Amino acid sequence: PYGAPAPQGYGGAAPAGGPVVGCQVCGAAPAAQVTVRGHQGMVVIMRFLRRQGTLCRTCALATFRDMQAATLVQGWWGPLSVVITPITLLINLGALSTIRRLPEPVAPGPRPPLNPGKPVFKRPEGILALVPLGLFALAVLAVPVLLVIGLLAGPSDGGGDSDNATTPLTAGSCARNDADWPDQKLRPVDCGSPDAGLRVLAPQNGTCAPGDYIAYPEYSADGATSLCLRPVKNQ
Ligand SMILES: [Zn+2]
Structure with a gap:
């Protein structure tokens, strides 16, 4: 009786019980x-x-x-x-x-x-x-392949390269960092040397004091301890 246009446009006849929305291109349903x-x-x-x-x-x-x-x-x-x-x-x-x-x-x-x-x-x-x-796909596959190659190549390199070899640090000794923090390339030095910028300390209760650097575990004798590095003021 109202003759109002169907709100869904050209969507086709809407049967009683709810509008069926047809395809907006061709009008087909569903x-x-x-x-x-x-x-x-x-x-x-x-x-x-x-x-x-x-x-x-x-x-x-x-x-x-x-x-x-x-x-x-x-x-x-x-x-x-x-x-x-x-x-x-x-x-x-x-x-x-x-x-x-x-x-x-x-x-x-x-x-x-x-x-x-x-x-x-x-x-x-x-x-x-x-x-x-x-x-x-090759690029995506290359990432794990390179990782695996890196893992396989890693241990076989066996410390032959002295540049990458680390000398363990011991608590109470001194060290210097040849890299820029936060990178670490630590090597032990005599505490009397002017190069001795860091005092190596064992962590107390598993942590280092505020202001201390934390050495990578690979620099400890057992390879699993994070030693503390306290900056030393050189006179
Ligand atoms: Zn359609």
Whole structure:
């Protein structure tokens, strides 16, 4: 009797018992709130893209594939974009799982849906993107590999390099730091020497006095004690 327009616009007829919101592109139902993101790196500047809407499965899939394919090609071109792009792609995979849970439209809308086209990795963009994706995967894999190599190489080095070898300090002796704090390159020196800037002290109740430096445990005789280093005023 009122003839008022339906508040959901072109969403199709709303049956009694509650409004059914249709796809905002084609009007089909069911539809759900979907957010798909994109990223464009442009060396210095970059763009964050977002498409959000109430979409049916077909239109949502089309939106996902277009944004994902475009991001795969346009996303990588900047120092921050190299990191932002894979994150964007992963967030979109989360959106894709929402889209996949949507049933196929059962009530076609008054307008044609978007064309979902081919899956992302059957598009030229997806094939091209295998190069940056592969490089990124290599970079991610390289970190643990380098760590493992470092761990394996570490012990075999066995103190042959005198520059890295540490001489244990003992409580009551004196030392100097050849590095700049907070880095430590400690070596024992005679307490009478003008170089003796630090007095080595055993920790009291496990702690050092305020103002003391704390030596790395590797400088103690057992390798596990953090000795205290009290700065000495040279006269
Ligand atoms: Zn639709």
